[in-house]
Amino acid sequence: MSSSxxxxxxxxxxxxxxxxxxxxxxxxxxxxxxxxxxSFLFAGVVIYPALSKKFLEQDAISIINxxxxxxxxxxxxIRYFLQQLPVTEIKSFLLLSIPKKRIxxxxxLRSLITIYNVIPFLLYLPxxxxxxxxxxxxxxxxxxxxxxxxLSLSINFITILVNKNNKVLATFVLVxxxxxxxxxxxxxxxxxxxxxxxxxxxxxxxLVLLPASIFLGLYFITFKFLKININLEGSLVAKxxxxxxxxxxxxxxFGPHALFLKNDLRLIVRNIRPRxxxxxxxxxxxxGLAFFPSIEYQSAFFxxxxxxxxxxxxxxxxxxxxxxxxxxxxPFLMCQNLSYKQYLDSKWRLMTFAVLVSTVLSIPYIYFGxxxxxxxxxxxxFNIGLGTWITLYGGLLNKQPLKLNVKAKAFExxxxxxxxxxxxxxxxxxxxxxxxxxxxxxxxxxxxxITLASSGILGIIFKNQILNQMVKLFVKExxxxxxxxxxx
Amino acid sequence: MxxxxxxxxxxxxxxxxxxxxxxxxTGQSFGLVGNNGAxxxxxxxxxxxxxxxxxxxxxxxxxxxxxxxxxxxxxxxxIDDSFLIGxxxxxxxxxxxxxxxxxxxxxxxxxxxxxxxxxxxxxxxQKKYLRDFSKGNQKKVGLVATFIGKPKVIIxxxxxxxxxxxxxxxxxxxxxKKSEDKELTLLISSHDLNHLTEVCNRIxxxxxxSVIMDKETTAKTLQxxxxxxxx
Numbered sequence: 001m002s003s004s005x006x007x008x009x010x011x012x013x014x015x016x017x018x019x020x021x022x023x024x025x026x027x028x029x030x031x032x033x034x035x036x037x038x039s040f041l042f043a044g045v046v047i048y049p050a051l052s053k054k055f056l057e058q059d060a061i062s063i064i065n066x067x068x069x070x071x072x073x074x075x076x077x078i079r080y081f082l083q084q085l086p087v088t089e090i091k092s093f094l095l096l097s098i099p100k101k102r103i104x105x106x107x108x109l110r111s112l113i114t115i116y117n118v119i120p121f122l123l124y125l126p127x128x129x130x131x132x133x134x135x136x137x138x139x140x141x142x143x144x145x146x147x148x149x150x151l152s153l154s155i156n157f158i159t160i161l162v163n164k165n166n167k168v169l170a171t172f173v174l175v176x177x178x179x180x181x182x183x184x185x186x187x188x189x190x191x192x193x194x195x196x197x198x199x200x201x202x203x204x205x206x207l208v209l210l211p212a213s214i215f216l217g218l219y220f221i222t223f224k225f226l227k228i229n230i231n232l233e234g235s236l237v238a239k240x241x242x243x244x245x246x247x248x249x250x251x252x253x254f255g256p257h258a259l260f261l262k263n264d265l266r267l268i269v270r271n272i273r274p275r276x277x278x279x280x281x282x283x284x285x286x287x288g289l290a291f292f293p294s295i296e297y298q299s300a301f302f303x304x305x306x307x308x309x310x311x312x313x314x315x316x317x318x319x320x321x322x323x324x325x326x327x328x329x330x331p332f333l334m335c336q337n338l339s340y341k342q343y344l345d346s347k348w349r350l351m352t353f354a355v356l357v358s359t360v361l362s363i364p365y366i367y368f369g370x371x372x373x374x375x376x377x378x379x380x381x382f383n384i385g386l387g388t389w390i391t392l393y394g395g396l397l398n399k400q401p402l403k404l405n406v407k408a409k410a411f412e413x414x415x416x417x418x419x420x421x422x423x424x425x426x427x428x429x430x431x432x433x434x435x436x437x438x439x440x441x442x443x444x445x446x447x448x449x450i451t452l453a454s455s456g457i458l459g460i461i462f463k464n465q466i467l468n469q470m471v472k473l474f475v476k477e478x479x480x481x482x483x484x485x486x487x488x
Numbered sequence: 489m490x491x492x493x494x495x496x497x498x499x500x501x502x503x504x505x506x507x508x509x510x511x512x513x514t515g516q517s518f519g520l521v522g523n524n525g526a527x528x529x530x531x532x533x534x535x536x537x538x539x540x541x542x543x544x545x546x547x548x549x550x551x552x553x554x555x556x557x558x559x560x561x562x563x564x565x566x567i568d569d570s571f572l573i574g575x576x577x578x579x580x581x582x583x584x585x586x587x588x589x590x591x592x593x594x595x596x597x598x599x600x601x602x603x604x605x606x607x608x609x610x611x612x613x614q615k616k617y618l619r620d621f622s623k624g625n626q627k628k629v630g631l632v633a634t635f636i637g638k639p640k641v642i643i644x645x646x647x648x649x650x651x652x653x654x655x656x657x658x659x660x661x662x663x664x665k666k667s668e669d670k671e672l673t674l675l676i677s678s679h680d681l682n683h684l685t686e687v688c689n690r691i692x693x694x695x696x697x698s699v700i701m702d703k704e705t706t707a708k709t710l711q712x713x714x715x716x717x718x719x
Contacts, residue, residue, distance in 0.1 A: 328574060405575065
């Protein structure tokens, strides 16, 4: 039974409309995964001996323990955005005589077979081995490793539970950032005190029962959650909200572009998926906090990298899917008497507007130095002048339709922001870093800033020409895009 | 109005459509029948340049639809629900279509008044998004939207499907009224032989992509079609 459900998953992949593209992406994903796996393994092997050497008066393992909570939080966020639930066409099974329990068990089981669950082996196992060699008892090492593995797998279930709710994630992230900042500046131990638990695991290996019961508890909660959601599917459909009749007349100042801008605004406000994605792009604003405070990250590479991200969140999350946002009614648009140029131009304006807003919102970064804000500013220039076009270009070639208003269904992945999309972003991130880095290395950082900013200004100057090329590509791709978007 | 020359559409080794020559004069109400897979939607999609023809060409009002986009100025269509924007209210959708065809909101409001009977109080001022309407009511919106801006060519794929009986009758009356306009060319496909023979003055029967029958509608047409399909 389970194996036939597995087979369906395989067939779904092999018979998908864009198989070749999917293969290429899978291979690229494979390379990225190899890279990260290698990094984790490297970190796992190196960290324990390195810490032992550096901090002679402290236990290396208790330093690691105090950071575990950060690793887990990071893992949760990464999983939330990138991990996808294994989806088979659950709905069609509901009417067949397969016990619901079996379907759910299958989903949960398959959710465990994911690359993210290899982390305990790559990161924690080498540390455990190093501990064992360092005179820890087998029982201690075993309790420690098993606890971490179980907690990591618990996060797997938490991801499934949270996946349906962005508010939970937003609250979590905000609270976490708040606590982290308080801890950082007030020298109190809040998060780090969780390390004491892991310390006591080594003293009393029997405590492994605690993570074990958390894991089992979460398994059953997730099981129940999915079971209830299967049953509710039917009754959820009937729920419809009252339409929001906002006319957005203030957008009329944009003249002929107002028409499309209004629709885009409605698209974002009224559909679950775009709304989530725009919220996610807001989180990018805080990206700098991860890099700027710590001195070792103030390297030539990370500052331009982070600066681009701060103002470019919306580009990455929204721009990547132009015109896929309109995929549900693409045939309609292609039959209307609309100017492609105006259509694409209004998308450009929307993205530009978002960059401008994030540039203003990122003013507090001046706290970390005027230099850093200048970096963000020139990054914003790049994002407006070139970043927008690069994302649009990628979007025009994207042939993956989007379901706009996917309601929170237990078995459908509501996150359009998957690992595959992340992969398409990488080239856009590397170009600006090079634009800054090369002149900054050859001359000085001011020249780097000027080069980066002027590359963006060039993009703005030649906007018309670039736009015309985009329109040409848009027309060229029309039939292929139509075909892909209408495939259900 | 519309002329096609040796039009074919081939998917792999399967011919979806192969029409030697077809001419639809201005003002005609052109009906298309055929079983599933006969090529009706393929034909309409070609007319709207939604798919590329494997060979041949379509000339609509002297414009080759595969080359120029000018045909969009005088053509409107409702093929399926991908012609609706789910997150708009019906009013917003009508305004959007209107502004694409150069008609402002006030004119649209006036225009919609004429369809109050057809809407049967189920469409306007409902404070609902299109995606939350029933299939039938969605179709009403899509159909009426094709009339905005006095197009010269209107293409309707299965307009009667999903409509309740009352609305089907009202739609027939509506199409009759529209076809009095001798400037308007109407292309309609349907599985409902009764309706189609009532509203169209010419019927073309497609079978496996080829034209099997092409006749002016007469009193006998319905019987002939029924004979064909029951054979």
